[in-house]
Amino acid sequence: AAGVIQSPRHLIKEKRETATLKCYPIPRHDTVYWYQQGPGQDPQFLISFYEKMQSDKGSIPDRFSAQQFSDYHSELNMSSLELGDSALYFCASSLYASGAYNEQFFGPGTRLTVL
Amino acid sequence: KNQVEQSPQSLIILEGKNCTLQCNYTVSPFSNLRWYKQDTGRGPVSLTIMTFSENTKSNGRYTATLDADTKQSSLHITASQLSDSASYICVVSPTSGTYKYIFGTGTRLKVLA
Numbered sequence: 001a002a003g004v005i006q007s008p009r010h011l012i013k014e015k016r017e018t019a020t021l022k023c024y025p026i027p028r029h030d031t032v033y034w035y036q037q038g039p040g041q042d043p044q045f046l047i048s049f050y051e052k053m054q055s056d057k058g059s060i061p062d063r064f065s066a067q068q069f070s071d072y073h074s075e076l077n078m079s080s081l082e083l084g085d086s087a088l089y090f091c092a093s094s095l096y097a098s099g100a101y102n103e104q105f106f107g108p109g110t111r112l113t114v115l
Numbered sequence: 116k117n118q119v120e121q122s123p124q125s126l127i128i129l130e131g132k133n134c135t136l137q138c139n140y141t142v143s144p145f146s147n148l149r150w151y152k153q154d155t156g157r158g159p160v161s162l163t164i165m166t167f168s169e170n171t172k173s174n175g176r177y178t179a180t181l182d183a184d185t186k187q188s189s190l191h192i193t194a195s196q197l198s199d200s201a202s203y204i205c206v207v208s209p210t211s212g213t214y215k216y217i218f219g220t221g222t223r224l225k226v227l228a
Binding site for chain 2: 004033035042043044045088090092102103104105106107108109111
């Protein structure tokens with residue numbers, strides 16, 4: 001079965017550069033979530049989109065922005081990168097259905113290293 | 116204080132042994148509680164999911180329990196295997212619908228031969 005695809009899998013950037021992470025949800029899933037997981041930490045929710053509209057916002061820095069496109073894929077744009085942005089960035093997707101579990105399926109993650 | 120706390124932080128057991136991981140949460144009201152397995156550098160994979168009305172759920176050698184009154188959950192792993200070495204994360208959803216997960220602090224399990 002198709003899973004959540006994230007690209008790139010690894011990314012190395014320098015301070016003050018920009019980065020764009022991409023997430024392709026499971027086919028027919030309409031909701032996308034972004035999480036940031038620092039070394040030895042639990043994933044922190046950043047932002048989510050449902051039907052191309054922002055549905056919830058977590059601890060996403062103002063330097064970051066994200067959007068969901070008409071084909072439901074999502075991109076996380078990160079500007080003015082800082083050393084502390086080095087982390088594993090997960091994308092998850094789910095299918096919104098009233099009364100359902102709304103199970104989130106996670107992608108393999110993008111490991112961002114800021115030098 | 117984290118809304119979902121897990122214990123122990125790390126655990127080492129011998130192959131074939133059983134173990135139990137704990138999860139205490141303060142999220143209320145909540146829709147459901149999940150246990151995930153996360154291999155190093157990979158995305159979390161769902162093991163079990165329980166609503167507030169369920170007490171136990173099994174998935175092979177994994178059995179999760181839930182006590183909504185005391186806001187505690189446990190994950191019991193039977194006859195551990197080397198491939199069980201991973202982080203186990205308790206995740207609570209505060210409401211139904213499209214909503215973020217609240218992740219626990221995780222327990223890092225190491226199974227030795």
